Amino acid sequence: MKKPSHNRKHLEPYRKALRNNLTPAEAFLWKQLQRRKLKGRKFRRQHSIENFIVDFYCAEEQLIIELDGDVHKNPLAEEKDEKRTKKLEDWGFKVIRFENRMVFDFLPSVLKEIEDNFKK
Template sequence: MRQGQIHSVDYLLENRRQLRQNLTSAEARLWQALRGSKLAGRKFRRQHSIEDYIVDFYCPTEKLIIELDGLMHNQTSINLNDQERDARLKQLEFIVLRFDNSAIIKDLGKVLATISCHFRKV
């Protein structure tokens, strides 16, 4: 990682590619709704790295991170890891939103509305 560089660090490139090629069904569904600046004209990236973390979705103009959680995130060790990760990202002044995969499947419209609520007014 170059001094001061926190985005798209080189050593995570292959991991990011693998994750983009193997999206969960919830990630694929949300990506279809976000890609191409479909949500209020905001550009999103998927499987973007920030420091040592790979986030599911990232909107650079809003400094907004969206994480989708499956059942494994209910495990204590993973949940604690998520909390530490979120705390570090918030320390870097990012907004972190987490949604269960089931929320994407059950009510994508509500998820998109929640995301939109975090956009600054332009």
Template sequence: MKKKIHNRKQLESFRKELRNNATTSEKKLWKALQKSQLEGKKFRRQQSIGNYIVDFYCPTERLIIELDGEVHNNSVNQDYDFKRTTYLESLNHTVLRFQNEEVKNSIDLVLERIKFEFSDSDS
């Protein structure tokens, strides 16, 4: 039997808590991604993959988008992020990381960078 790695039950309440306490940047990006607004691609927010919860996930593209704030600017969290990214990439996912400030100040550039990763993109 294949082991379930997506949205494990034991992470459900934590995923819900993260959705209910989204940062300003997460809310802004979600507004642009929800309801398949970006090139018709469906995104999920606060999806768990393995024991990790990713900010945004597009299953058809195997694309993960992570938003980083100040909490990521120390060696302990950077090491954790590296291990996490390595694990997610080992499952053939692409991980894109953006700083919260990038979303706040240049959301159009962030969306263009995301679209660039779509496999059927003409750009």
């Protein structure tokens, strides 16, 4: 399977808009991930892979972090998220998901789970 393309030009305005309007949970987690704060890994926010824009991406680890708010809590959205995750995993990425409230209520556990998904 061919390698997926990253940060397609036509998605740039969307990525920029998303970066400028992070959800509270994304902004909170970003403070922990930016500037290589988590074990020296570089994360990008609102990074696109093919036509998907993922919340956070670490190229070194091929790791994608998705945060899910209430908008994801219905059968249609869950099915869409599952298909999207499957496609990203087929391309060789590891995808981990957290509910927004987990980031606020259990930040140390969230960071530990992210670290546990590093290839060591």
